[in-house]
Amino acid sequence: MSSLQCYSTFKIDVSCAAITSFTDVASFLSLYDAKKLTYLLGGGSNSIFIEDFEGSILVNKIMGITHYDTPQNHHLRVGAGENWHELVTLCLQNKWYGMENLALIPGSVGACPIQNIGAYGCEVEKFIDSVECVLLETGEQVLLNNVDCQFGYRDSIFKHDLAGKVLITHVNFTLPKAYELETSYGELAQLDEPTPEKIYHKVIEVRQSKLPDPAQLGNAGSFFKNPVIDQAQFDAISENYASVPHFMVTDDREGRDERVKIPAAWLIDQAGFKGKTLNGVRCHPTQPLVLTNIGGASGADVLAMARDIVSSVKQKFGISLEAEVRLVGKTGLITL
Numbered sequence: 001m002s003s004l005q006c007y008s009t010f011k012i013d014v015s016c017a018a019i020t021s022f023t024d025v026a027s028f029l030s031l032y033d034a035k036k037l038t039y040l041l042g043g044g045s046n047s048i049f050i051e052d053f054e055g056s057i058l059v060n061k062i063m064g065i066t067h068y069d070t071p072q073n074h075h076l077r078v079g080a081g082e083n084w085h086e087l088v089t090l091c092l093q094n095k096w097y098g099m100e101n102l103a104l105i106p107g108s109v110g111a112c113p114i115q116n117i118g119a120y121g122c123e124v125e126k127f128i129d130s131v132e133c134v135l136l137e138t139g140e141q142v143l144l145n146n147v148d149c150q151f152g153y154r155d156s157i158f159k160h161d162l163a164g165k166v167l168i169t170h171v172n173f174t175l176p177k178a179y180e181l182e183t184s185y186g187e188l189a190q191l192d193e194p195t196p197e198k199i200y201h202k203v204i205e206v207r208q209s210k211l212p213d214p215a216q217l218g219n220a221g222s223f224f225k226n227p228v229i230d231q232a233q234f235d236a237i238s239e240n241y242a243s244v245p246h247f248m249v250t251d252d253r254e255g256r257d258e259r260v261k262i263p264a265a266w267l268i269d270q271a272g273f274k275g276k277t278l279n280g281v282r283c284h285p286t287q288p289l290v291l292t293n294i295g296g297a298s299g300a301d302v303l304a305m306a307r308d309i310v311s312s313v314k315q316k317f318g319i320s321l322e323a324e325v326r327l328v329g330k331t332g333l334i335t336l
Ligand SMILES: Cc1cc2nc3c(=O)[nH]c(=O)nc-3n(C[C@H](O)[C@H](O)[C@H](O)COP(=O)(O)OP(=O)(O)OC[C@H]3O[C@@H](n4cnc5c(N)ncnc54)[C@H](O)[C@@H]3O)c2cc1C
Pocket: 009, 039, 040, 041, 042, 043, 044, 045, 046, 047, 060, 080, 105, 106, 107, 108, 109, 110, 111, 112, 114, 115, 116, 117, 118, 119, 166, 167, 168, 169, 211, 212, 213, 214, 219, 220, 221, 222, 326
């Protein structure tokens, strides 16, 4: 058995049958066996291993970044094993601007399309031109363009029709030279004469002040997605909670517009969980959307805390919170 503790930023002390890395498609295909239980892993910052995993872990280390430019755009082809934040930093250093709002998000480039990573008013789908994949069943290499990826809020085809069916090998990005700065979000709106460099440094500063560093305190970032609800349900909530924070959204997967997104952190706080501890798991005091491993947390502790939050929020507001993190059990993904 191999220890998984260092392979997930939540750092639960569990193990699996074997852990192997691969650096190219050929070595992946020689390792992968569709008949055997396997979990593909990047940086492990969105995967919490709840108990011993009975199968093998294959860690994507496909590296390499190539760049060319056209009169309008910078184009990048990036290996899925590259580190996301290092890519954002490299782009900034080369004045290939646009992705600075997404600085300091942990994890690999290969995982970024899966949940369409986003922060500070920006989602990665805006820059993804196409995603190169290998179909696990046949070994065939396919290219999905931006529309094929069916991006949504923390969502994509990789969580639906293609869930567990592909290895992402490379992501192709297009960064327009006529970039637009995104400064509508919170602290960024206060920047004096904003530049991409100022946004990058401000995002890092704000993230470091609010979010626990996984190197110091095990966590997997936002544990839950921000729920999106109907206007009528929102109106009913705001009758009792006049100051409920909210944002109008129009890009819902089901094609309905005029829906309302409520910060899950606010709901969790209102339900009384901010700062609450259950054995080794704590609901983070400055950002209740994050659960942390304060030392020796077990998978059972994580599930108990998360399920308690879900049922309390449901009881108080009638809203069902969904996990943003991947919870991995003995034989694969488990739900709350
Ligand atoms: C402190 C902290 C802050 C965070 N902040 C944000 C944030 O602001 N915004 C945000 O969107 N997310 C955030 N996250 C979540 C996380 O960083 C992202 O989801 C990231 O994209 C996960 O990358 P990873 O390589 O670590 O994924 P992993 O946990 O390794 O994998 C995630 C999922 O993708 C699959 N997968 C990984 N690589 C591949 C591949 N090459 N091919 C096919 N499947 C693959 C895995 O099987 C798994 O199901 C945060 C996490 C932490 C710990």
